[in-house]
Amino acid sequence: MDPTIIARLSEIVGENDISTSPLERTLYGHDAAPIPGLLTRFFKTTPDVIVRPESADEVARILCLASDSKVPVIPRAAASWSLGGVIPVKGGIVLDLIKLNRIREVSRDELWVEVEAGVVWQDLMEQLLEQGLTVLSYPTSAPSSTVGGWVSTGGYGIGSLKYGHIGQQIEALEVVTPGASGSRTDELPRRSLFTGLYNHDPRSEIRSVSKGTANPKMEWFLGTEGQFGVITRVKLRIRKHPDRTAVRGVCATRLQDLADLVGELTGMREVPYCVKVLDSGLMALRRKLRGVDAEDKNLVLAVFDGSAKEVRAATAAFDQIVSQHGLEPIAESLAEAEWEERYYPMRIGRLGPTLLGGETIVPLDQLGPVLSEIRSLQEKYHLEIGTEAHVVSKGWAVVLALYLADERKALRYMTRLAVIRDIVHIGLTHGGKPYGLGLWDAVYVRRRFGRKDLQELKRVKKRLDPNGIMNPGKFFRADTRFGIPIPMPLYATLMNILSLACRFL
Amino acid sequence: MEIPELKRLDVEIEPWVCTQCGNCRTVCPVFEQLGWESASPRGKIYYIKRLLQQRPSRRNRMDDEFVKRIFQCSLCVRCEEVCQTQIDMMRLWQAVRADLGQRGLWPKEVQAIREAILSQYNLYSMSNSRRTVWAMMIEEQVLPKVNQMADVAYFVGCVAAFTGRIAGIPESTVAILDSAQVDYTILGPDEWCCGNPLFFVGAHAEAIELARHNLEKLRQLQVRQLVTSCSGCYRAFKNEYPRLLGEEIGIEVLHFSQLLSRLIDEGRLQFSQPREVTITYHDPCETGRHCGIYDEPRYVLSSLPGVELIEMPENRGQSGCCGGGGLLKATHPDLSLDIAERRIHQAIHAGASVLVSSCVTCRLQMSEAIRARNLDIGMYDISEFVAQFL
Ligand SMILES: Cc1cc2nc3c(=O)[nH]c(=O)nc-3n(C[C@H](O)[C@H](O)[C@H](O)COP(=O)(O)OP(=O)(O)OC[C@H]3O[C@@H](n4cnc5c(N)ncnc54)[C@H](O)[C@@H]3O)c2cc1C
Numbered sequence: 058m059d060p061t062i063i064a065r066l067s068e069i070v071g072e073n074d075i076s077t078s079p080l081e082r083t084l085y086g087h088d089a090a091p092i093p094g095l096l097t098r099f100f101k102t103t104p105d106v107i108v109r110p111e112s113a114d115e116v117a118r119i120l121c122l123a124s125d126s127k128v129p130v131i132p133r134a135a136a137s138w139s140l141g142g143v144i145p146v147k148g149g150i151v152l153d154l155i156k157l158n159r160i161r162e163v164s165r166d167e168l169w170v171e172v173e174a175g176v177v178w179q180d181l182m183e184q185l186l187e188q189g190l191t192v193l194s195y196p197t198s199a200p201s202s203t204v205g206g207w208v209s210t211g212g213y214g215i216g217s218l219k220y221g222h223i224g225q226q227i228e229a230l231e232v233v234t235p236g237a238s239g240s241r242t243d244e245l246p247r248r249s250l251f252t253g254l255y256n257h258d259p260r261s262e263i264r265s266v267s268k269g270t271a272n273p274k275m276e277w278f279l280g281t282e283g284q285f286g287v288i289t290r291v292k293l294r295i296r297k298h299p300d301r302t303a304v305r306g307v308c309a310t311r312l313q314d315l316a317d318l319v320g321e322l323t324g325m326r327e328v329p330y331c332v333k334v335l336d337s338g339l340m341a342l343r344r345k346l347r348g349v350d351a352e353d354k355n356l357v358l359a360v361f362d363g364s365a366k367e368v369r370a371a372t373a374a375f376d377q378i379v380s381q382h383g384l385e386p387i388a389e390s391l392a393e394a395e396w397e398e399r400y401y402p403m404r405i406g407r408l409g410p411t412l413l414g415g416e417t418i419v420p421l422d423q424l425g426p427v428l429s430e431i432r433s434l435q436e437k438y439h440l441e442i443g444t445e446a447h448v449v450s451k452g453w454a455v456v457l458a459l460y461l462a463d464e465r466k467a468l469r470y471m472t473r474l475a476v477i478r479d480i481v482h483i484g485l486t487h488g489g490k491p492y493g494l495g496l497w498d499a500v501y502v503r504r505r506f507g508r509k510d511l512q513e514l515k516r517v518k519k520r521l522d523p524n525g526i527m528n529p530g531k532f533f534r535a536d537t538r539f540g541i542p543i544p545m546p547l548y549a550t551l552m553n554i555l556s557l558a559c560r561f562l
Numbered sequence: 563m564e565i566p567e568l569k570r571l572d573v574e575i576e577p578w579v580c581t582q583c584g585n586c587r588t589v590c591p592v593f594e595q596l597g598w599e600s601a602s603p604r605g606k607i608y609y610i611k612r613l614l615q616q617r618p619s620r621r622n623r624m625d626d627e628f629v630k631r632i633f634q635c636s637l638c639v640r641c642e643e644v645c646q647t648q649i650d651m652m653r654l655w656q657a658v659r660a661d662l663g664q665r666g667l668w669p670k671e672v673q674a675i676r677e678a679i680l681s682q683y684n685l686y687s688m689s690n691s692r693r694t695v696w697a698m699m700i701e702e703q704v705l706p707k708v709n710q711m712a713d714v715a716y717f718v719g720c721v722a723a724f725t726g727r728i729a730g731i732p733e734s735t736v737a738i739l740d741s742a743q744v745d746y747t748i749l750g751p752d753e754w755c756c757g758n759p760l761f762f763v764g765a766h767a768e769a770i771e772l773a774r775h776n777l778e779k780l781r782q783l784q785v786r787q788l789v790t791s792c793s794g795c796y797r798a799f800k801n802e803y804p805r806l807l808g809e810e811i812g813i814e815v816l817h818f819s820q821l822l823s824r825l826i827d828e829g830r831l832q833f834s835q836p837r838e839v840t841i842t843y844h845d846p847c848e849t850g851r852h853c854g855i856y857d858e859p860r861y862v863l864s865s866l867p868g869v870e871l872i873e874m875p876e877n878r879g880q881s882g883c884c885g886g887g888g889l890l891k892a893t894h895p896d897l898s899l900d901i902a903e904r905r906i907h908q909a910i911h912a913g914a915s916v917l918v919s920s921c922v923t924c925r926l927q928m929s930e931a932i933r934a935r936n937l938d939i940g941m942y943d944i945s946e947f948v949a950q951f952l
Contacts, residue, residue: 076598078600078627079625079627080600080609080625080627080628080631081598081599081600081627083609083612084599084600084605084608084609085599087582087608088582089581089582089583089584090582091582094615109597135584135587136582136584137582137583137584155597156597177588179588180588183875187875198583198584200583200585200588200644201583201584201585201587201588202584400585401646402646403581403583403646403647404646404647404648406579406581406646406647407575407579407647407648409578409579410575410578410579411578411579412581463578464578465578
């Protein structure tokens with residue numbers, strides 16, 4: 058990278074917040090997924106420089122500079138996602154958002170909080186708890202992941218069933234978009250948070266996007282993985298911390314029995330805060346981790362919260378539904394222990410030693426067949442696989458299937474990657490969608506958005522990021538370092554070969 | 563590249579089970595100060611994995627910055643508490659530090675500490691005959707106790723023995739022991755460093771002589787119970803010695819806070835000086851997370867007349883670190899004070915006017931930070947604090 062760019066970046070963020078050290082560049086060239094070296098070689102995953110802006114103004118200056126110089130900018134929060142969203146594809150500037158970590162304002166009366174995008178969910182929850190408040194929903198990666206990261210990716214997790222997608226909880230966003238080249242970094246628009254839009258300005262813009270604004274639409278920044286700009290602040294609705302929480306669990310041998318139960322739970326008058334299914338594969342792996350023999354049992358966990366009265370009514374209704382289904386609840390203490398483990402879906406990784414996984418969002422009425430088919434991958438590939446499904450709305454469930462692998466055995470490990478494709482495909486054949494795209498699932502972009510929405514997104518991309526500097530080479534298509542994208546047919550062929558090898562190696 | 567020490571300490575698998583989820587980043591006191599991936603546990607583990615993936619070649623070398631980062635760690639192992647896959651972080655960091663030692667890559671401060679311990683049997687390169695220097699003002703009370711046959715031995719530890727600023731800790735400890743009429747001995751010049759600083763850098767083999775010597779002396783005096791107010795010595799005797807020697811040491815090891823709790827239960831301590839004061843307890847990493855002592859010190863402190871014990875939000879297994887451990891104080895003193903300052907602010911924010919801990923290093927470190935950063939709170943070791951009520 059041109060040293061003058063580095064020098065100018067250093068002027069913007071200060072010398073303590075920029076690094077070009079070989080160690081740091083190595084460490085900012087990956088995310089949570091253990092991708093084999095053979096694959097990453099198709100991309101220039103090592104960034105040229107890492108910067109840590111402290112304010113939206115600094116972000117804006119960086120984007121201006123990058124846009125002028127046509128250098129990629131890769132927003133990176135906690136890097137807890139695993140689809141390659143924070144991995145550079147053609148080097149460039151990694152924008153580490155760790156310093157945007159202030160909780161700006163909490164309104165107890167109106168029940169909202171305004172945070173910088175790099176605030177970690179758990180920190181936010183702890184701070185709110187001091188005032189008897191809490192968030193509406195959160196990802197199970199709450200101990201590490203950030204508010205901005207979840208807005209930019211999936212947005213479904215614990216609490217979604219009751220309070221909806223993260224998008225439904227956002228009052229306003231502050232975003233910085235790169236604008237066209239020829240901009241002047243010394244003339245930034247003045248910031249006025251959440252009061253309305255800036256007039257269109259050719260330079261890098263700090264925009265305030267509220268619910269209902271037409272242009273830009275807030276939706277453009279939800280789940281678009283840093284393609285259109287950098288989210289710098291989020292105003293979120295929150296709630297009073299519930300007085301009571303009750304956890305209930307039900308076991309069954311037949312997956313379909315539990316899938317039926319789950320369908321009914323979503324129709325309850327007192328909507329559960331969370332409903333999730335852990336299939337027998339996952340339960341077996343967890344028991345194996347504790348050195349206990351497997352049981353062929355699947356588990357549904359349902360969590361209710363609210364006032365003591367509400368929770369009492371909800372659990373009574375739940376017990377009735379369960380008995381109508383002829384199912385047996387598990388001991389409350391066991392259900393509670395399972396709930397305590399909610400932040401640790403990857404515990405079983407120790408058995409791998411590597412853990413790989415695939416994720417898809419599927420129609421709720423297809424949950425039974427989807428889980429059964431995923432289960433059958435165990436036989437097909439002779440591997441140990443376990444699945445967790447979060448019911449996130451009346452109609453949908455996010456399914457995360459995790460399986461054991463061993464990164465140290467390079468060839469065999471490579472073939473294991475094919476299983477991810479199978480998991481996503483099982484979802485797709487049952488009317489589901491990929492849960493995210495990033496780099497590794499960018500081939501599914503059309504399946505995710507459909508033709509019309511995709512065209513709109515492409516138009517938005519052109520308008521907001523005309524020089525294509527924001528997180529390039531993913532989401533819309535997976536670009537290799539040679540400038541050639543990976544087309545679906547090539548991807549499919551490659552995966553078929555790996556899949557075949559995986560069955561017989 | 564090979565890192566044979568991983569095998570020796572039975573942590574070969576650990577770098578591979580890391581899911582890179584980042585939970586450790588949120589709690590790591592060093593990462594909180596520095597904020598770069600290379601300073602986070604997961605960043606270090608990722609790099610270790612990269613090293614293991616390199617084909618052996620003479621051109622392989624450790625990145626200098628990585629070496630620095632490995633010693634930018636207080637071994638508080640808060641990372642272990644939140645780890646998705648429950649990585650044995652302590653052993654992992656020990657193994658990597660040991661490997662760096664074999665490559666001649668230890669920081670000079672670590673080298674100096676090692677040499678001091680091996681040549682003088684104490685941390686500070688002092689003559690070990692001066693082990694009872696702390697008792698200068700109470701020689702008549704203490705010297706007769708040196709090398710006596712007794713059930714109980716008070717293991718003073720290098721830090722308390724040689725650091726004049728905290729001589730109050732051993733002074734208070736013997737005052738309490740006497741008040742409860744405990745028949746105890748101290749080893750005096752025959753007390754050698756417990757070896758904990760060597761364990762911190764995975765130099766187990768070098769610590770073996772120290773362990774054998776200390777245990778032999780204790781056995782000669784027919785000691786059945788060892789008491790120490792140093793959380794590092796406690797950890798060494800309790801965790802490391804049995805592992806190192808491959809057998810139980812045959813002596814009950816108690817932290818002073820545990821003994822205090824027993825003495826209170828047995829009615830052997832009378833507190834005649836009530837004092838209205840709001841205090842909070844800081845869990846030392848080495849007695850807390852490393853050894854699971856959480857209840858006894860709280861029990862002791864709540865038994866003191868007039869004392870209100872309040873908790874900081876980060877307590878017990880989630881307790882913040884004082885920054886003084888893992889040789890961080892020696893290798894990166896400023897960073898270590900920054901960490902202490904953060905923890906002290908938590909105590910002040912909680913509304914305590916006195917901060918009590920049960921570790922000589924925490925006491926030294928936090929008192930220094932309070933002075934250097936002009937903070938307004940009192941700081942005592944549990945022995946010093948309890949002695950005020952006698
Ligand atoms: C144990 C575990 C549990 C998980 N549970 C869930 C779950 O329940 N639900 C779920 O949806 N996911 C889950 N995930 C995946 C992941 O944690 C989430 O996607 C999380 O929201 C990512 O946040 P992050 O801060 O780590 O973002 P990163 O991984 O750093 O970034 C993710 C993507 O968003 C972009 N981005 C990040 N911040 C910004 C910003 N401020 N502006 C613009 N672009 C940005 C990045 O460029 C990247 O493309 C889990 C992961 C783990 C390891």
